[in-house]
Amino acid sequence: MxxxxxxxxxxxxKGKATAEEKKANKRDNxxxxxxxxxxxxGLGAITIGPMLMSLYLSFTDYNLLQPPEWTGLHNFTxxxxxxxxHNSLRVTFTYVFVGVPLQLGVALLIALVLDKGLRGLxxxxxxxxxxxxxxxxxxxxxLWKQIFGTTGLVNQVLAMFGIQGPGWISDPxxxxxxxxxLHVWTFGAPMIIFLAGLRQIPNMYYEAAKVDGASTLQQFxxxxxxxxSPIIFFNLVLQIIGSFQSFTQAFIVSGGNGGPSDSxxxxxxxxxxxGFGQFDMGYASAMAWVLLLIIGVFTAINFIASKYxxxxxx
Amino acid sequence: MPLFPRPASAAQQNAGAPTSGASRRNRKAGAVAAAVAAxxxxxxxxxxxxxxxxxGTVELRFSWWGGDKRAQLxxxxxxxxxxxxxxxxxxPEFGDWSGYWDKLATQVAANDAxxxxxxxxxxxxxxxxxxxxxxxxxxxxxxxKLDEAALNAGKGQKGLTGIAAGIxxxxxxxxxxxxxxxxxxxxxxxxxxxxxxxxxxSEITAKSPKGxxxxxxxxxxxxxxxxxxxxxxxxxxTSDGKLxxxxxxxxxxxAFLKQLSQKKAVPSASEVVEAxxxxxxxxxLATGKNGMAFWWSNQAPALEKxxxxxxxxxxxxxxxxxxxxxxxxYKASQFWSASSxxxxxxxxxxxxxxxxxxxxxxxxxxxxRGVYPNSDVRAAIxxxxxxxxxxxxxxxxxxxxxxGEAPAPPPKGAGAIQEIIKRYTSEVLFERLSPVxxxxxxxxxxxxxISS
Numbered sequence: 001m002x003x004x005x006x007x008x009x010x011x012x013x014k015g016k017a018t019a020e021e022k023k024a025n026k027r028d029n030x031x032x033x034x035x036x037x038x039x040x041x042g043l044g045a046i047t048i049g050p051m052l053m054s055l056y057l058s059f060t061d062y063n064l065l066q067p068p069e070w071t072g073l074h075n076f077t078x079x080x081x082x083x084x085x086h087n088s089l090r091v092t093f094t095y096v097f098v099g100v101p102l103q104l105g106v107a108l109l110i111a112l113v114l115d116k117g118l119r120g121l122x123x124x125x126x127x128x129x130x131x132x133x134x135x136x137x138x139x140x141x142x143l144w145k146q147i148f149g150t151t152g153l154v155n156q157v158l159a160m161f162g163i164q165g166p167g168w169i170s171d172p173x174x175x176x177x178x179x180x181x182l183h184v185w186t187f188g189a190p191m192i193i194f195l196a197g198l199r200q201i202p203n204m205y206y207e208a209a210k211v212d213g214a215s216t217l218q219q220f221x222x223x224x225x226x227x228x229s230p231i232i233f234f235n236l237v238l239q240i241i242g243s244f245q246s247f248t249q250a251f252i253v254s255g256g257n258g259g260p261s262d263s264x265x266x267x268x269x270x271x272x273x274x275g276f277g278q279f280d281m282g283y284a285s286a287m288a289w290v291l292l293l294i295i296g297v298f299t300a301i302n303f304i305a306s307k308y309x310x311x312x313x314x
Numbered sequence: 315m316p317l318f319p320r321p322a323s324a325a326q327q328n329a330g331a332p333t334s335g336a337s338r339r340n341r342k343a344g345a346v347a348a349a350v351a352a353x354x355x356x357x358x359x360x361x362x363x364x365x366x367x368x369x370g371t372v373e374l375r376f377s378w379w380g381g382d383k384r385a386q387l388x389x390x391x392x393x394x395x396x397x398x399x400x401x402x403x404x405x406p407e408f409g410d411w412s413g414y415w416d417k418l419a420t421q422v423a424a425n426d427a428x429x430x431x432x433x434x435x436x437x438x439x440x441x442x443x444x445x446x447x448x449x450x451x452x453x454x455x456x457x458x459k460l461d462e463a464a465l466n467a468g469k470g471q472k473g474l475t476g477i478a479a480g481i482x483x484x485x486x487x488x489x490x491x492x493x494x495x496x497x498x499x500x501x502x503x504x505x506x507x508x509x510x511x512x513x514x515x516s517e518i519t520a521k522s523p524k525g526x527x528x529x530x531x532x533x534x535x536x537x538x539x540x541x542x543x544x545x546x547x548x549x550x551x552t553s554d555g556k557l558x559x560x561x562x563x564x565x566x567x568x569a570f571l572k573q574l575s576q577k578k579a580v581p582s583a584s585e586v587v588e589a590x591x592x593x594x595x596x597x598x599l600a601t602g603k604n605g606m607a608f609w610w611s612n613q614a615p616a617l618e619k620x621x622x623x624x625x626x627x628x629x630x631x632x633x634x635x636x637x638x639x640x641x642x643x644y645k646a647s648q649f650w651s652a653s654s655x656x657x658x659x660x661x662x663x664x665x666x667x668x669x670x671x672x673x674x675x676x677x678x679x680x681x682x683r684g685v686y687p688n689s690d691v692r693a694a695i696x697x698x699x700x701x702x703x704x705x706x707x708x709x710x711x712x713x714x715x716x717x718g719e720a721p722a723p724p725p726k727g728a729g730a731i732q733e734i735i736k737r738y739t740s741e742v743l744f745e746r747l748s749p750v751x752x753x754x755x756x757x758x759x760x761x762x763x764i765s766s
Contacts, residue, residue, distance in 0.1 A: 064423035065444035150584050151525070167584025172744055255591035256412060257733060260583075260740045276416040278730050278763070279440065281423070 058286035063279040075286035085287070087262050088270040091176060095266065096243045099183040104235055107187035111194035112224075125195070132188030141182070141252035145169060148178050169253055172263040179249050179264055190235040197231035198224070226311040233310045237302050244295050247272070267291055370401055372661050377407040378432035378648075379414040381594055383616045384682050391678035395668050402661050404430075410593060415729065422446050427653035429662045433476050435467065436536075436728045438649060442475035443726055448652040449473030453663030456671050463720055464687040467646040470723070476649025477670055480684020483611045483642050483710060484537045486511075486529075486628040489621060492605040496521035496528075503628040504637040508570065511606075511631040515579035518605040530598050530607035531580040533571050533739030534590050535732050538608050541630050542567045544641035544718055555725035557760055565753030568742045575743055583743035590736060595620035611709055612647050612684035615702035625702075627709045629716075641718035644710070647684030685710045727764040734759050 033040075058075055062068035079085055110128055114121060134140045147153045148168035155165035168178045205223045214222065225232075247268040250258065258265030258273070267287070275284030378388060385408055392404045407428055409417070415437065421427045427446065441447050451457075451474040457465055461481060468476035486503075493500050496518040501510060515528025522528075532538035540550045546566075549558035574580045581589065581598070589598055594613065598604035600620035609617060611627060618625045632639040650666045652659065669675045676691035681703035686692040692707075699707065724731075738756040741747040747755070 063444065064419050065441065065446045149588055150582070167582070167588060170584040170587035172740070172746065257736070259590075259737065260587045261737060261744060261746060273733075276419050277733070278727075279419060 054285040054288055057282050058289050060282045062282040064281050065279070068282060071282070075283045078283065079286070079290065084262060084265065085270060088265045088267045091263065091265055092244060092267040094176060095180060095246065096240060099180040100236070100239045100243055103184045103187050103239065104190055104232070106184055107190040108194050110187065111191045111198060114195060115198045128191055129188035132186045138248065138252055141249050144182050145253055170260055172261040175260060175263045179253055182249055183243065190239065193231055193235055194228070197228050201227045229310045230312060233306050237299060240298055240302065241295055244291065371403055372401060372658050373403045373405055374430060374658060374662055374665060375405045375407055375428035376430040377418070377428040379409060379411045381616055383619060387679050387682050391669065391675045394674040394678055395665060399664065402665065404665065425655060427655060429653055429656040429658065430665055431651045431653060433649040433651040435646060436724050438476050438651065439470060439724060439726045440729055442470050442472045445472065446654055447472065447475035448654045448656065448659060449475060450477060450652060450663060450666065453659060455663050455667040459671065459688045459690050461687045463644055464646050467723065468649050476651045477666060478646035478687045479650055480612055480647040481687055481710060482645045482647035482684040483713060484541050484630065485609060485611045485709065486606050486630060487599055487609050487614055487617060488606045488626045488628055489599055489602060489604070489623070490626055491623055492518060492522065492526065492602060500626060501628070505635050506631045507633060507635045508631045512574050512577060512579050515574065515606065516577040519578045526603050527581045528579050528605045530589065530604045531571060531575070531586045532608050534736050536735055537610065539564065539567060539735060540721065541641060545633055545639060549721055551722045551724055553722040555764065557757065561753040561757040564756060565749045568739070568749035568752055571739070572742055572749060583740060586743055587740055610647065611706050612681060614706050615681065615700065618702045627705055629713065638716050640716055642713055643717055643721055681706050725764045730763040731760055734763065
């Protein structure tokens with residue numbers, strides 16, 4: 001018997017369980033908890049424990065080498081006058097609000113093309129998904145550094161046309177853009193979700209529209225977008241949360257310092273520098289909680305706004 | 315996806331490879347067991363228990379930063395020590411400078427610091443004042459043969475927390491090949507001024523193929539700033555742990571750099587930023603893209619090896635054109651420090667004593683960490699030195715009578731200074747801030763970094 005059918009038979013019999021069955025249920029529950037134990041221990045020791053610890057540390061002055069000292073809200077008030085922190089917020093918000101819409105736009109576009117029933121679709125799907133698997137990795141960030149260096153691939157190609165390109169990732173005016181591009185390039189995961197969503201839209205709507213003489217664009221605006229809106233919403237929430245927490249790309253591309261001139265100093269990177277580079281772990285912990293708050297607020301806004309534009313077909 | 319990727323951990327794995335696989339497995343199993351026990355007890359901090367095996371052998375962890383050459387030499391020294399002390403095993407942990415300090419801070423916080431720590435002057439006060447380092451004067455380490463200035467550099471409020479591993483000086487290294495190719499003669503470093511430096515560098519750039527520059531830009535660390543300030547009668551720090559200069563002093567330094575940049579004596583701003591991230595063997599000097607660059611004297615042999623040719627060690631230029639005004643100083647290149655929480659202080663001290671005073675250690679390490687501060691070892695290893703090492707030793711001897719006063723030790727928080735300098739250097743080079751504004755802002759930030 002498969003696990004699912006076993007599960008459903010258990011639920012079906014619920015309610016009229018005999019004493020013996022109850023005992024068996026208890027035993028099953030116990031077994032379940034034992035199987036869950038590694039995860040539960042992990043959740044407690046690796047997630048909840050450290051989270052509570054960091055909440056405590058955010059109210060302390062903690063330099064890693066000596067025991068933390070309670071300072072109340074001092075870390076949070078310090079943030080108000082920390083110009084580098086404000087800059088890191090600016091960088092992070094730019095990254096999220098430029099990078100996420102661009103990435104989702106590209107993902108949707110590619111999904112629409114692939115949905116047209118190309119020959120060899122699985123192949124293209126895999127190829128387009130590949131960057132998502134690699135994009136967050138250290139190796140690709142290093143590769144990115146090579147491609148966009150002053151003597152990198154991009155500038156070599158530009159040089160063929162007689163254009164002298166800047167040092168894309170080493171120039172403060174283009175560095176963040178290069179990292180956003182890296183983010184957009186990893187459109188594979190939302191693309192796959194879009195593809196699945198597109199497949200869910202019943203063909204009859206399009207057929208009816210065609211009969212009524214609607215253009216392709218009209219079909220897209222009136223059918224595809226509304227029908228796809230729950231999927232767009234899902235991707236949006238996921239990507240915004242993920243992007244606020246981006247770290248690896250900026251860390252590797254900038255060599256860990258958020259440079260040049262703090263132009264790629266993400267909030268998380270500054271947090272890392274404060275905590276591990278400048279022995280200011282109390283402040284770093286406070287920053288982590290501020291980030292949690294920011295993400296929470298934006299997710300809430302997202303959900304509230306969704307009432308006005310997401311269409312559920314049921 | 316690893317949240318905090320560090321090159322050091324990869325290097326560590328490589329380093330462990332040649333040692334016996336069986337003992338590694340045992341240790342691993344032990345670590346897993348310890349981890350499980352710690353998790354079961356739901357304690358946040360797993361103890362970094364130093365293993366002491368049943369047969370009485372002690373294992374010590376030894377961490378340092380540096381490149382391949384240093385790793386080879388240090389492993390050789392470890393081998394010599396283990397041959398003399400079969401009951402002590404030394405487990406190396408090494409990686410690049412950039413990841414080293416993050417890792418060390420985390421290890422110390424987790425109560426898992428290595429027993430022997432290669433320490434830098436920028437961080438020694440930070441760690442020692444907070445009680446993370448062992449007072450080595452209480453252990454059996456012979457310091458009678460050490461150069462006095464070098465020995466004093468490791469002393470602080472908490473006693474002798476570091477023993478100098480070598481003596482260094484700030485230098486300009488020149489690549490004669492680049493000079494030759496450009497048809498520019500090498501300067502006489504006993505007479506040259508900063509203006510000469512700028513003129514020569516821009517001449518090389520002009521006469522070299524595109525992408526080659528006369529000099530690397532300074533402004534990526536505090537050494538070159540330190541020299542500049544000293545030549546102007548100032549200093550980086552004062553003896554009471556404050557900044558020893560005014561915003562206008564550092565503004566002048568950046569103004570001169572901006573001039574160099576405009577004359578194309580140094581690479582473009584973007585190239586300077588990219589060069590910062592490059593490891594030693596891919597630096598502009600090693601790859602023949604720079605005619606001159608700012609390095610510590612002990613780095614010359616490694617750079618020579620990487621460049622595959624001859625390098626010349628030069629004094630810094632001066633304002634007056636007199637070598638006596640260079641205001642260089644002997645710096646303790648690195649320190650040997652020990653964790654105050656080591657389970658085996660005696661053995662740790664024994665190993666540091668070996669590194670400091672044993673000729674065999676000297677024969678293995680040679681001049682990679684600078685000129686040996688122990689005069690006996692220095693004399694004994696003289697015949698073994700490579701030509702590159704000899705050059706370094708000669709340079710250190712040459713400048714002996716020109717040295718300025720020993721600088722005040724960097725205060726707590728000094729580890730942040732380099733990053734501040736780097737950041738404002740790129741602000742100036744990209745012309746986002748004037749040298750004057752950069753000077754003001756940088757000085758403010760530095761002040762608050764060392765006052766907390």
